[in-house]
Amino acid sequence: MQGFANKNADAFVVGAGPAGLAAAISLRRAGLDVVVADAAQPAIDKACGEGLMPDAVAALGDLGVHLGxxxxxxFQGVSFRTEHSAATAHFAQGKGLGVRRTVLHNLLVEHAATLGVPILWNTRVDVMDHGKLNVNGAEWTSRWIIGADGQRSKIRKFAQLEHPQLSQRYGFRQHFAVAPWTDCVEVYWAAEGQAYVTPTGDNEVCVALVMENKNNRMMRLGDMFPSLGARLRGSEANSVERGAMTICRRLPRVTRGSIALIGEAAGSIDAVTGEGMALAFKQALVLGEALTRGDLEIYERKNRQIRRTPFAMSQLMVFLGRHPRLQSRIIQACSQDNALFSRLMDVHLGMRSPLSISPAILTSFGWNMVTA
Ligand SMILES: Cc1cc2nc3c(=O)[nH]c(=O)nc-3n(C[C@H](O)[C@H](O)[C@H](O)COP(=O)(O)OP(=O)(O)OC[C@H]3O[C@@H](n4cnc5c(N)ncnc54)[C@H](O)[C@@H]3O)c2cc1C
Structure with a gap:
């Protein structure tokens, strides 16, 4: 690769998680000379619900990564469930895909490699005071620095783009050997938090817990979600339990000078939205457009637009999680009007404007809530 011997690149991407790899693919497709480095080695696993919503699948397709x-x-939709009611929204457009994190990681790595992007594994990166990069001890220069280094981003800190988080919860995930029993992702709501089930194979589901209390782990699943516990009874675990924090954080800015943040480095939404990776892939697309024109303000502006709805939904979900009586009323009301729930899901996925939900529909929903 040109410039490699000189330790010089058009764009250096710090972090090769889904966001960093998507950014590298996008920038390479835009004609930039890109290098990626990650402190870990592939295939990188992480606690995740492993559901790619239709907008994530579509954004990956726009990056040239076609998943089937x-x-x-x-999966065809999302179902919200309590022990007493269930509301189901089928996607108006496209399908979601449950895919193991490691499978997705391998696919993105392969795709980046096909485009000729060098990836340095086991390579920790720091920014030095003068703005050059310290890459495992070697000094690199780059026209653009892309911080894709996750929740605790050092690049964000260096660029003085830090901002306090709005909420934090604990996430856990584990796979179970059982045939998926519906064509939807199921989100179970209870007083302690949510459990969601994503089909990841013909004989496998991924169960993710998102909880306020870190002691509410998989071994308590059946106590918190009896009907889900009954579904999984007798199924063997296909993986070890893995945990991670899920944080909601909105940054006022995600760029400074020649530095741009992407993925969780650029702020994050609660895991239960299932939209974290969709957001990262959409950011990668607009980052490619911005750097083609050499103008990070384009990225700043478009990122603000694409994150607006996911952030609003994230805060709504965390709020509902803390108000069990309200959550069960809302799910009950949605269960009486699945068409409305489907419309709300389209808004959530950025496929419909919130303004398309008419006052008459909202009044009918309000009535359902009052009578639920
Ligand atoms: C419990 C849970 C469930 C979730 N479920 C879903 C879901 O179903 N669907 C969905 O779309 N999203 C989900 N998410 C969100 C999703 O996991 C994130 O949006 C996604 O991981 C963000 O990717 P990223 O590349 O920004 O960060 P990461 O995946 O964290 O990658 C960051 C990378 O940077 C590397 N790195 C960090 N510092 C350095 C350094 N100094 N030098 C070099 N490398 C460095 C790390 O090794 C890491 O590989 C879930 C999250 C949680 C916690």
């Missing part, structure tokens, strides 16, 4: 059922298990 061969990589995991397709």
């Amino acid at each position: 059922s061969g990589y995991g298990h397709l």
Whole structure:
């Protein structure tokens, strides 16, 4: 690769998680000379619900990464459930895909490699005071620095883009050997938090817990979510339990000078939205457009637009999680009007404007809530 011997690149991407790899793919497709480095080595696993919503699948397609059922298990919608009611929204457009994190990681790595992007594994990166990069001890220069280094981003700190988080919860995930029993991702709501089930294979589901209390882990699943516990009874675990924090943080700015943040480095939304990776892939697309024109303000502006709805939904979900009586009323009201729930899901996925939900529909929903 040109410039490699000189330790010089058009764009250096710090972090090769989904956001960093998507950014590298996008920038390379835009004609930039890109290098990526990650402190870990592939295939990188992480606690995750492993559901790619239709907008994530579509954004990956726009990056040239085409996913099909061969990589995991397709799903057609989302179902919100309590022990007493269930509301189901089928996607108006496209399908979601449940895909193991490691499978997705391998696919993105392969795709980046096909485009000729060098990836330095086991390589920790720091920014030095003068703005050059310290890459495992070697000094690199780069026209653009892309911080894709996750929740605790050092690049964010260096660029003085830090901002306090709005909420934090604990996430856990584990896979179970059982045939998926619906064509939807199921989100179970209880007083302690949510459990969501994503089909990841013909005989496998991924269960993710998102909890306020870190002691509410998989071994308590059946106590917190009896009907889900009953579904999984007798199924063997296909993986070890893995945990991670899920944080909601909105940064006022995600760029400074020649530095741009992407993925969780650029702020994050609560895991239960299932939209974290969709947001990262959409950011990668607009970052490619911005750097083609050499103008990070384009990225700043478009990122603000694409994150607006996911952030609002994230805060709404965390709020509902803390108000069990309200959550069960809302799910009950949605269960009486699945068409409305489907419309709300389209808004959540950025496929419909919030303004398209008419006052008459909201009044009918309000009535359902009052009578629920
Ligand atoms: C419990 C849970 C469930 C979730 N479920 C879903 C879901 O179902 N669907 C969905 O779309 N999203 C989900 N998410 C969110 C999703 O996991 C994140 O949006 C996604 O991981 C963000 O990717 P990222 O590349 O920004 O960060 P990461 O995946 O964290 O990658 C950051 C990378 O940077 C590297 N790195 C860090 N510092 C350095 C350094 N100094 N030098 C070099 N490398 C460095 C790390 O090794 C890491 O590989 C979930 C999250 C949680 C916690």
